[in-house]
Amino acid sequence: MTVGVAVPEWTGTVIERVTFGQALRDTAALAGRGLTRFRHNPHQLVDVIVVPIVFTIMFANIFGGAVSGSVTDYLPQLVPGVAVSVAVTTSVITGVQLREDMDTGVFDRFISLPIARVAPLAGLLIADTFRYLIATVVSLTVGVALGYRPDSVIGALAATLLTVFAAFSISWIFALMGVLMSKASAVQGISMLILMPLTFTSNAYVPTETMPGWMQRVADVNPVSHLVSAYRDLADGLTVSADLGWTLLGTVAIIAIIAPITVRTYLRRV
Structure with a gap:
């Protein structure tokens, strides 16, 4: 399998081809660049570290007594909701950074190099999945510090990976x-206009049974509700549930449909 190499049109050079293995190496190198950028600009990780801490502590103490009677009883409801909502919201940054890189000419410099054209995207x-992992782990860690105790450690790890994978799939939409x-x-x-209603009209922070009838029906089919459940x-x-099946089906469908469209659109623009 071969992949196109980025060669500026003004050079008059015929576009060369690289192997799939070379494309993977180019992608890994640029993903490493993204991780290095986090190290040199740690402020880019503030949202995935500070927001889960603030949301978990604030919501636990504000809504814990009203929703579940106590903070401890509310944590099994809250921690998964915060982990999912923060990870999903963070996926917006992928589209924002992509647009900024295209506007500032960073991608123009990338495509002048003999690398696979899809590698920068x-x-x-891939680098942004590190952000989703941090957000999910911080949410879980703060919850444990407040008293949250998942019944299965392996299950909690599996839930973390599921959330990261879901956020990665959604990031393709924002990349497009x-x-x-x-x-x-x-x-x-x-x-944010899309994600805010999706997050708050879900079962992330309160049981859907407390909502008005029409909103409850919306919340029950909300993909965020399926992921949180x-x-x-x-x-x-x-526990392997129907919600897990719907979540996996949805994430795979997004990648299968949106990823090719995003790649084709991106390649036409660069």
Whole structure:
């Protein structure tokens, strides 16, 4: 299998081909660049470290008594909800960073190099999975510190991996928005308009039974609700449920449908 190499059109050079293995190496190198950027600019990780801490502590103490009677009883409801909502919301950054890199000319420099043309996009997406992992682990760690005790450690780890995979799949949608939209601020603004209702009209923070009838029906089919429920089922005994099946089906479908569209659109733009 061969992949196109980025060669500037003005050179008059015929586009060369690289092997699939070389494309993987190029992607890994640019993913490493993304991780190095986090090390040199640690402020880029503030949202995935500070936000889970603040949300978990604040919501536990504000809503714990009202929803479940106590903070400890509320944590099994809250911790999975915070972990999922923060990871999913963080996936917006992929589209924002992609648009910023395209606007500032970073990608122009990349495509002048003899590398696979898809490597800059794939490397960015892979590097951002590190952010989702941090957000999920911090949420779980803060919850444990407050008294949350998942029934299955293996289940909690599986739930963490599921959340990271789901956030990775959703990041393809925002990557497509980053390629199509003209400004990073537009990507962020529209993305949050989509994610905020999805997050709060779900079972992330409160049981859906307390919602009005029409909102309960919306929450029950909300993909965020399926992901949060799958997290709880895995953490509370490594239970394989229908919610897990729907979540896996949805994430795989997003990657299968959106990823090729994103790659084709990106390659036409670069």
